[in-house]
Amino acid sequence: MRQNRQIIAITVALFLVLLSAVLYKRPLFGELSKATLFGMQIAAIAAFLLFSAVNWKCPSCNKSLGSNINKRICRKCGARLQ
Numbered sequence: 620m621r622q623n624r625q626i627i628a629i630t631v632a633l634f635l636v637l638l639s640a641v642l643y644k645r646p647l648f649g650e651l652s653k654a655t656l657f658g659m660q661i662a663a664i665a666a667f668l669l670f671s672a673v674n675w676k677c678p679s680c681n682k683s684l685g686s687n688i689n690k691r692i693c694r695k696c697g698a699r700l701q
């Protein structure tokens with residue numbers, strides 16, 4: 620559950636970054652300024668980092684689980700993760 624949400628968050632963030640990169644080269648929806656596209660990328664990354672900080676931590680001790688997405692057991696307290 621937690622892991623699925625994290626994977627979705629990574630996918631969405633990557634999609635938004637790629638989308639703004641594509642729009643930068645081919646303005647499909649009319650002319651978007653460089654500042655707008657740059658802002659989109661920053662917003663996508665910021666939202667992802669914020670979501671990760673909230674979602675990706677141990678449910679029992681609240682420590683961050685680090686960068687390993689496949690982690691099953693909390694390194695700090697040994698709690699099993701779903």
Ligand SMILES: [Zn+2]
Pocket residue numbers: 677678679680681682693694695696697698
């Ligand atoms: Zn823990």
